[in-house]
Amino acid sequence: MSVDVEEAMSGVRRALKEARETIAMMVERGDYGAAIEALTAAVDKAFSRLGEALVGSVRELGENIDRLTTDIEALRKSLELEAHMRRSEVGGLRGEIVEFRVMRGLADWFEEHAPEYKVHSWPMRRGPDIIIEGRGVLAAVEATVRPKVEDVDQLIAGAGIVKLEWGRKPDLLVIYSYSGEMPEDVAEYAAERGVRVVRGPRELKSLLDEAASSR
Numbered sequence: 001m002s003v004d005v006e007e008a009m010s011g012v013r014r015a016l017k018e019a020r021e022t023i024a025m026m027v028e029r030g031d032y033g034a035a036i037e038a039l040t041a042a043v044d045k046a047f048s049r050l051g052e053a054l055v056g057s058v059r060e061l062g063e064n065i066d067r068l069t070t071d072i073e074a075l076r077k078s079l080e081l082e083a084h085m086r087r088s089e090v091g092g093l094r095g096e097i098v099e100f101r102v103m104r105g106l107a108d109w110f111e112e113h114a115p116e117y118k119v120h121s122w123p124m125r126r127g128p129d130i131i132i133e134g135r136g137v138l139a140a141v142e143a144t145v146r147p148k149v150e151d152v153d154q155l156i157a158g159a160g161i162v163k164l165e166w167g168r169k170p171d172l173l174v175i176y177s178y179s180g181e182m183p184e185d186v187a188e189y190a191a192e193r194g195v196r197v198v199r200g201p202r203e204l205k206s207l208l209d210e211a212a213s214s215r
Helices: 005-026 034-115 149-166 184-192 201-213
Strands: 118-119 130-135 137-144 172-177 196-198
Touching: 034 118, 034 130, 034 137, 034 196, 034 201, 137 149, 137 201, 149 172, 149 184, 172 201, 184 196, 196 201
Parallel strands: 137 172, 172 196
Antiparallel strands: 118 130, 130 137
8 A cells, every 4th residue: 555545544534533523512412414414524525535545546556567567578578589599599509510510521421432522611601611622623512401592692602702712713603402402493593593503422522523524
């Protein structure tokens, strides 16, 4: 209960106590009508003040609830944003781990089955995921689970970075689908842009051999 309401309740008690003696005298004189009017006036005055205090208290309570609701909503949005960022960080980390495993797996496979080709991870954020060099051929490879059109564009854009940093332009631009999936629209788009698509290390080696033989 707020201070204003407590004060109003105390005022009601005082007013009723003060009116009690006067009303009792009126009753003793038999002036019942005046006693009833006096009692009614005392009660109306006391409870009017109490009602005003209650209205103010309820209004203040409503304002506090509104502020609390706003604070809770802001906290909820903040927590949702934090959770989203955490999920994004975890997802990004998982993606990097998978890509590292793919690159490590390719490097191991080529080391065992085709040591004439060297597999290098691309150290920069811009550009392909992998560089393969050997037999006079330089290939820029984008490794992905399920290739997208954006991967093709990214690989083409990254060719300039490879030329700048590696000292020569890639002979081959390759999308490597390590899941084996290759959407038809992506394959068609890649062919139109001069980007080759492969689904495994043997297929990638055959593509490198083909390019080396044609030099």
